[in-house]
Amino acid sequence: MAGSRSFTDYVRNTFDNQFWAIADEYLRENINPLDMKLFKVHKAGEPEIIDVLVEHVWVEDLPEMRIQFDVAISVTFEIPEADYHYDGSEEKRIWLMVRCRGDLSCNLDDFEIFEVSDYTGKNRAKNPLDDSLVPYIQYEKLDEVATSFLEGYYPEALKITQSKQDPVWVNPEILIERLGLTLKTQRIREDASVFGQIYFVDTEAEMYDSKTESDMSMHIDGKTIIVDPKIYLLRNLGSVNNTIIHECVHWVKHRKVFELERLYNTSASHISCEVTGGAISTLSRKSTEWMEKQANQLTPRIQMPAEPFRIKAKQYVAKFMQESNARHVVDVMEKVITALEVSFGVSRQAAKIRLVELGFEEAIGTYTYLDGHYVKPHGFRKGSIKISQTFSLSAQDAAVERFINPKLRELTDDGDYLFVDNHFVYNSPLYVERDKNGRLDLTGYARSHMDECCLVFDMRITSKVDNIYHTTCFLNREPSDITFGIKFHNGFENAPQERQIQMRKKIQAEELDIRKQxxxxxxxxxxxxxxxxxxxxxxxxxxxxxxxxxxxxxxxxxxxxxxxxxxxxxxxxxxxxxxxxxxxxxxxxxxxxxxxxxxxxxxxxxxxxxxxxxxxxxxxxxxxxxxx
Incomplete structure (x- = not known):
């Protein structure tokens, strides 16, 4: 992995002569030593530059591969003594803001300085890039950036459709064509550990040949996305679509990062995305981490744009509740997620996570897989638990927590709470009933009011997962390599209804009387x-x-x-x-x-x-x- 690439260092090392020249010109035209207050010099002579330093660079993103960058330079110059009776000189320093622009597609060979002014300390970049030329994208601006992406390349996906109409989903093949890219399927690694690669320039690359069962060298044209065909067998269609659009985001948002790498390392050619959700490339680790974070955050927002997705979700909720006479949104949330999965061409978990991001907290309690089965959907009062908290835990986690946590043991030792369908639920008829086979189950009321009757547990990810994936992992509790640590949330105040508490106390009194006998x-x-x-x-x-x-x-x-x-x-x-x-x-x-x-x-x-x-x-x- 290469070291961290710095655009500031590149500017400092490449355009040093231009900055000296512009500093010299600025001094001649704007600095009159006779007007300066001097302490060591009686009569000022012609100033002479001693040093010009690039102190900071602010980069602004422009269309295509063009950039504009403001360079703060410090200019140290010496004013000699003009009176031959004295021998001395005095140093002065000024700061300048030098405004530059150029095109990375031609290696900044068209570099030009178009404005020089006194440094004010203010940066005017509206679409800033960091020092590795990765865009700065604030979390709260992600939907805005995704919308801008669609406006430029797939505007019909922003259309709001009627309840009986399907939404316009982002077809990755059409998006690739509009971006001028090419999609190719090719085994990449024997173990299928890399499911996608985007090549920015023509190159000779090592690929796995299924026929010879060995690596081979093959020519790949620039602007090509390679997808391992095994992904179509190992993952669902929504994940395949996500992979392709993920690579498209790299092309649109991160070509400048790649071109900066090329300025340092001409052999760089591509970015590879691993099945674990990370990326491997010749780019710096810092750049890779930021690019993957942005691609992972932007891709689902491009596939499921906020307003069309939110409105379609509401339409599906109303439709399924009317069809099934459901009383609570959670009762139809699995159907809603399935419908959105199909309509937007995404994975089930992507649809679930997007719903939660857009305020449909009822989706949190869906598609949780524990102890070899899916836990039934459940809902709770909005805002009653955090993303990193849960009502659902495995039988083994429940046993371990009861063993090591005195507070939980105290709550459960007298039978007040039972472990039903992977939840610790208050033992009352309002919350617990028997199904047709005699097994205990949560009532419909309990499943819609989990915060009222069930204990809450904190989750932490114990396997090695980057922080940028934590929210996704907390919501995605399908079978995976992600492992969780579960801890009883002692501070959570469970509040069953008063009548249920009184009924439970009556039963406890009867049990205690039998025990005494x-x-x-x-x-x-x-x-x-x-x-x-x-x-x-x-x-x-x-x-x-x-x-x-x-x-x-x-x-x-x-x-x-x-x-x-x-x-x-x-x-x-x-x-x-x-x-x-x-x-x-x-x-x-x-x-x-x-x-x-x-x-x-x-x-x-x-x-x-x-x-x-x-x-x-x-x-x-x-x-x-x-x-x-």
Missing amino acids: MTDDPEQCMDLLLGWRKMNYTDLGLEIDRDPKTISRTVKGDTKPKVETAALICFGLNLPPIISMKLMEVLDCKLNPMKYPDHQWINEALYMKYPEPIWAVREYLEPYGVVI
Whole structure:
């Protein structure tokens, strides 16, 4: 990787003679030493320049490959003593602003200085470039820049269409043609680690040849985008479109960076974009990082321009809510995302992320993949959580957090919160119900009011990912190489409705009363609990698929039960933690989670899954190799 390329250094080293000449001319025409206040010289002679230094350069982006740049120079000159009776001199320094322009396509051979004035410290660049000639684009200006891009190359994509009309999507093949580029498919690397490259100039490049299974040298014309054909097999159409338009952004916005590199290194020819979302090239690391950040931010905004996308999203929301008689936006958000994905030719996750950027926070709770399944869509009060926070976590993250976080353990030990569909939800009928198979599920109300009934967790990315991708990664919780650390957000004040709290307290009081009645006699405990649940040994045997007589002998102490069997009895009776832990102890099957990993998961299930049917508990434990 090359070192950081500096346009200031290039100007300083290349146009030094011109700046000396302009400084000399300026002194002769504008500086009269006789008018200057001198301290060491009695009679001023002709000033002589000692040094001219380029102090700073401000670059302004102009159309095509032209640039205009203001150069602040300091001019140090000496005023000699003109009276031969004295021997001495005095140094003075002035600062000048030298306004220049030129065309990078001809290596600035047409460089010219068109204005020289006193330096005022003010930069007049309206479209500034940094010292590597990467455009300065403020985050809040990204949509404005994307709109300008479309106005220049694909204005029809900005058209607002009626509800029954499809939007005008940005066809990458048409965009390439309008930019005067060529698209070519060619294997680039054997491992498909590079999915796209843009070549700015003619070059001989190393490409992978599938026939010979080796690298080969081939000629590639300038203005060519190379896409590995494997991307069409490994990724969806939306991602392919994104790749091509991403390269088009590099062509429009970053050719000047490339040409600066060419001024230093004539062998530079292209930028390569890796499947991980980064870039590799002969350009400097600083330039590469900024260019990739801008291309990644601008591409989806070009594919999904703000106003047409926002209006079409609202149209789809209204359409699907009317068709399905939905009460909440979150109920139709998956359909909305799918429709936008097709209409704009983007990936599902790109559509989701764009919706969130444009204020549709209901999209945050969609397409979250955990524990081998998609979590059902859910919504919450606008602004109630940050992008880096979540209501959804895996069973393993939930168990780890309960183990290491006393505050979370305190909230969940008494059964106030259950782990349902990858959420810690308040245990109340308003928020928890049974589906047709008897499994616990969140109610429709809960899914639309997650901030009211579910605990919040902070996310942090633990795998190596550049900061510029963090927001995307937080929203994109599909299967990927990105790994997250989950931590309970202690400061979040969960606020279930007062009536639900009162109902929960009533249930807790009943459970506590039963617990107080339990002795250390297993038979007394079982008779009490069976009576409480209005069951007998036969009912329990059918529930847990065990011979009632075997259960009876276990309770009487004729046979010592395994921990798994004792836990099975607790699940068959749907015993809350305060009671199941006492029964496990009475049956001499006390759990030891610190010593036995299986006990850790059984313990977790007894706290988090006790109201569930046996088959659902077994399904929860199966991924961890625990059988009851």
